[in-house]
Amino acid sequence: MVSKFYQIYIEIAEEIQKGHFQPGDTLPSESELCERFAASRETIRKALNLLVQNGLIHKIQGKGSIVLDINKFNFPFGGLVSFKEVSQKMGRKSRTIVHDLGLLHPNAYISKQLGMKPKDYVWKVTRTREINEEKIILDKDYINSKLVPALTKEICENSIYEYMENELGLKISFAKKEIYVEDLNDEDRAFLDVEGFVNIVVVKSLVYLDDATLMQYTESRHRPDKFRFTDFARRHN
Amino acid sequence: MVSKFYQIYIEIAEEIQKGHFQPGDTLPSESELCERFAASRETIRKALNLLVQNGLIHKIQGKGSIVLDINKFNFPFGGLVSFKEVSQKMGRKSRTIVHDLGLLHPNAYISKQLGMKPKDYVWKVTRTREINEEKIILDKDYINSKLVPALTKEICENSIYEYMENELGLKISFAKKEIYVEDLNDEDRAFLDVEGFVNIVVVKSLVYLDDATLMQYTESRHRPDKFRFTDFARRHN
DNA sequence: GAGTGGTCTAGACCACTCA
DNA sequence: GAGTGGTCTAGACCACTCC
Numbered sequence: 001m002v003s004k005f006y007q008i009y010i011e012i013a014e015e016i017q018k019g020h021f022q023p024g025d026t027l028p029s030e031s032e033l034c035e036r037f038a039a040s041r042e043t044i045r046k047a048l049n050l051l052v053q054n055g056l057i058h059k060i061q062g063k064g065s066i067v068l069d070i071n072k073f074n075f076p077f078g079g080l081v082s083f084k085e086v087s088q089k090m091g092r093k094s095r096t097i098v099h100d101l102g103l104l105h106p107n108a109y110i111s112k113q114l115g116m117k118p119k120d121y122v123w124k125v126t127r128t129r130e131i132n133e134e135k136i137i138l139d140k141d142y143i144n145s146k147l148v149p150a151l152t153k154e155i156c157e158n159s160i161y162e163y164m165e166n167e168l169g170l171k172i173s174f175a176k177k178e179i180y181v182e183d184l185n186d187e188d189r190a191f192l193d194v195e196g197f198v199n200i201v202v203v204k205s206l207v208y209l210d211d212a213t214l215m216q217y218t219e220s221r222h223r224p225d226k227f228r229f230t231d232f233a234r235r236h237n
Numbered sequence: 238m239v240s241k242f243y244q245i246y247i248e249i250a251e252e253i254q255k256g257h258f259q260p261g262d263t264l265p266s267e268s269e270l271c272e273r274f275a276a277s278r279e280t281i282r283k284a285l286n287l288l289v290q291n292g293l294i295h296k297i298q299g300k301g302s303i304v305l306d307i308n309k310f311n312f313p314f315g316g317l318v319s320f321k322e323v324s325q326k327m328g329r330k331s332r333t334i335v336h337d338l339g340l341l342h343p344n345a346y347i348s349k350q351l352g353m354k355p356k357d358y359v360w361k362v363t364r365t366r367e368i369n370e371e372k373i374i375l376d377k378d379y380i381n382s383k384l385v386p387a388l389t390k391e392i393c394e395n396s397i398y399e400y401m402e403n404e405l406g407l408k409i410s411f412a413k414k415e416i417y418v419e420d421l422n423d424e425d426r427a428f429l430d431v432e433g434f435v436n437i438v439v440v441k442s443l444v445y446l447d448d449a450t451l452m453q454y455t456e457s458r459h460r461p462d463k464f465r466f467t468d469f470a471r472r473h474n
Numbered sequence: 475g476a477g478t479g480g481t482c483t484a485g486a487c488c489a490c491t492c493a
Numbered sequence: 494g495a496g497t498g499g500t501c502t503a504g505a506c507c508a509c510t511c512c
Contacts, residue, residue, distance in 0.1 A: 001488095001489090003499080003500060003501090004500075004501075005500080005501085026478095029477075029478060029479080030478080030479065031477090031478085039501080039502090040501060040502045040503065040504095041479095041502090041503085041504095042279070042500095042501070042502075042503095043500080043501060043502080045479085045480090046500090046501095048479095055411075055413065058410070058411065058445070058449040059479065059480090060447070060448055060449065060478090060479080060509090060510085061478070061479045061480065061508065061509050061510080062477080062478050062479065062508075062509035062510035062511080063448075063478065063479080063509085063510060063511085064477095064478060064479075065478095065479085066449045068449065069352075115306075173295065173471070174292075174295065174469070174470060174471040175469075175470050176292065176467070176468070176469050177467065177468040177469070177470065178465070178466070178467050178468075179416070179465070179466040179467075179468070180464055180465045180466070181418070181436070181438060181461035181462065181464055198435045198436065199418070199435065199436045199461055201418060208295070210297065211297055211300075212295040212297065212303045212305065224417075224418035224436055225418065227417055227418055228415070228416070228417045229415070229416040229417070229466075230413070230414065230415050230416075231413070231414040231415075231416070231468065232411070232412075232413050232414070233411060233412050233414065234410070234411040238507095238508090240480080240481060240482090241481075241482075242481080242482085263497095266496075266497060266498080267497080267498065268496090268497085276482080276483090277482060277483045277484065277485095278483090278484085278485095278498095279481095279482070279483075279484095280481080280482060280483080282498085282499090283481090283482095285498095296498065296499090297490090297491085297497090297498080298489065298490050298491080298497070298498045298499065299489075299490035299491035299492080299496080299497050299498065300490085300491060300492090300497065300498080301496095301497060301498075302497095302498085
């Protein structure tokens with residue numbers, strides 16, 4: 001059952017994306033939207049808040065809700081999208097190569113990141129992502145084995161997230177990320193097509209489940225020429 | 238006049254930061270918080286939503302609001318902070334060098350980004366940011382001259398944002414950013430301490446005012462070893 | 475002053491977790 | 494079944510913009 005305010009959000013968002021409202025236009029007032037959707041004002045406001053959070057509109061007290069220009073920057077499929085989803089969206093020929101898959105005790109750094117004990121077990125998966133026949137991304141995942149008891153090469157070649165969500169019923173809820181640049185190391189040079197490159201863009205993520213348990217620590221190493229990140233930041237008044 | 242829900246948010250956030258609630262603890266239930274703060278449930282929920290958005294808690298239906306570990310990644314002073322604020326927070330010795338300050342007609346790229354006509358005028362400011370006596374960041378700003386009629390070297394050496402907010406009464410509201418990596422160019426080599434480096438991290442931003450007008454386009458070029466970005470992403474259910 | 479969004483309330487019902 | 498958060502409502506008052 002999808003909530004009413006979410007349906008309203010989707011409907012208005014689609015109208016904006018289809019160009020029914022142009023950038024700079026104001027949306028109908030909240031009371032008009034109440035009538036149109038047969039909803040209370042707070043429900044309309046929840047829908048509009050989603051539009052604000054996703055950078056589709058901007059609200060001004062006393063004036064109205066202004067439609068923003070979606071194309072000014074191509075947009076946030078921010079945050080939690082998996083490699084498979086992204087590469088499919090870009091319509092590129094992509095492939096995942098599994099180099100290493102095993103169960104081991106976490107070292108000090110990993111056990112600290114995942115909040116696990118030295119005698120616990122984690123899955124370590126090392127994968128290369130190939131796009132248009134170039135090895136671009138090196139993913140090193142560390143996954144809490146209590147949450148994902150079994151893991152096969154086939155699953156890792158397809159999508160671990162898909163497996164966790166569809167087969168295990170684990171819901172990924174939020175992630176913290178950190179982005180910075182390092183010098184290439186031997187592992188990068190062994191697994192990626194980085195001749196002539198010096199640096200690598202590192203994205204470290206901590207992935208949490210719906211119940212706020214820490215499930216996974218990932219270090220994703222991107223060849224700098226193919227890395228791109230978009231962000232949308234609002235200031236709180 | 239600060240809203241009630243915002244005050245409640247601040248109060249709970251401080252209690253979390255001071256350690257009154259430990260990571261993993263659950264906050265008092267919404268109805269208990271209603272009593273404590275003499276507020277309705279929707280008001281409490283607005284405050285809790287701010288905590289969720291800032292990564293301080295995570296809510297689980299049927300269970301409660303769980304306090305997250307703030308220190309797992311050091312935290313988002315995400316998005317809209319100015320160089321001056323950041324360098325002050327880090328307690329570093331910093332300096333800004335203005336190389337270029339002038340009024341000119343936008344070229345095709347800038348006029349497209351800022352939505353201006355070729356005959357309009359923009360301020361172009363080129364500045365180097367020096368931290369601990371190393372030239373680390375090259376900032377190239379393009380500012381709509383209709384919004385900021387006058388600009389001096391002194392203002393640019395201090396903080397343009399401060400000038401716009403305090404002197405001109407312009408309110409910065411939100412920004413869209415794009416991050417990627419480029420090869421060093423001659424300008425980088427001329428203005429930054431980048432001997433031995435090959436790449437530069439580019440952060441392009443479009444900065445919008447309170448009334449959704451586009452005020453500024455900035456290209457901020459960071460020496461890769463000093464660049465760091467943190468992000469917190471939630472998934473919508 | 476009319477119209478807009480921002481805040482706050484009291485109450486209702488639902489979905490979920492856990493014992 | 495008791496307790497939790499999630500949704501929705503109808504109505505009130507306030508702050509702001511624009512004429």
